[in-house]
Amino acid sequence: MSILDWLFIGILSTAILCIIFAVVFLISYFLTKKNRLVLKQRRTKNKKKRRVLKKKIHLLKQKGKKQMQSGVIFLILGLILAGGAAFSRYHQATNLGNRDSDAIVEGYYLLNKTSEQLGTIEGTTNVEKTRKNLRELAAKLSGFGVRYADPRLTVDGQQLLNRYYTQMKELGLNLNNQSIESLQEKTTYDNYLADIKKVKTIQKKVFTYFNVNESALSQKK
Numbered sequence: 001m002s003i004l005d006w007l008f009i010g011i012l013s014t015a016i017l018c019i020i021f022a023v024v025f026l027i028s029y030f031l032t033k034k035n036r037l038v039l040k041q042r043r044t045k046n047k048k049k050r051r052v053l054k055k056k057i058h059l060l061k062q063k064g065k066k067q068m069q070s071g072v073i074f075l076i077l078g079l080i081l082a083g084g085a086a087f088s089r090y091h092q093a094t095n096l097g098n099r100d101s102d103a104i105v106e107g108y109y110l111l112n113k114t115s116e117q118l119g120t121i122e123g124t125t126n127v128e129k130t131r132k133n134l135r136e137l138a139a140k141l142s143g144f145g146v147r148y149a150d151p152r153l154t155v156d157g158q159q160l161l162n163r164y165y166t167q168m169k170e171l172g173l174n175l176n177n178q179s180i181e182s183l184q185e186k187t188t189y190d191n192y193l194a195d196i197k198k199v200k201t202i203q204k205k206v207f208t209y210f211n212v213n214e215s216a217l218s219q220k221k
Helices: 003-040 049-095 100-119 127-146 153-176 186-209 216-218
Strands: none
Touching: 003 049, 100 127, 100 153, 100 186, 100 216, 127 153, 153 186
């Protein structure tokens, strides 16, 4: 599990404990108040007993006050921690984890490299080298077929990412089935560029949804 997972578990567990303590203190307060009211209803003519009774009532009042204060403090603390746990989970649901972030970065560069490599096909003088490069790119693109979105993400986020991974895989499989000669044909070449454009459109949606800085990626090319 990631640090955020442990953080979420820790904060949530502490929040639950605080709320339990709050409930215990508040119940104790009402029980103490009940006992104090019972004592207040007692009547005695003995002055010594009246002083003892008055002292007990005073002590119960002080005890109840402390119990109420402790209960309120633990309740507020529990609610604050619960809010922190909820925010932690929300952050996980709306932000890419390391695994998906790495995949997005890799996919961005792979698409650009594939486009660049295709651009050299028509005038290539080293067919074998070009074929090898395309096969390597096809294998890496096809490798996206084993990827899947982090299940902690929102449903929409998972669907978008999984769609992107699927499109990358299909792009790789399609490229693997093409020969240099077929890609040198204008129709096949244009169709494949159109496929890349479709994947880049989905990629753009992924960037927008997860607030990925494409400018920063392009500067590292």
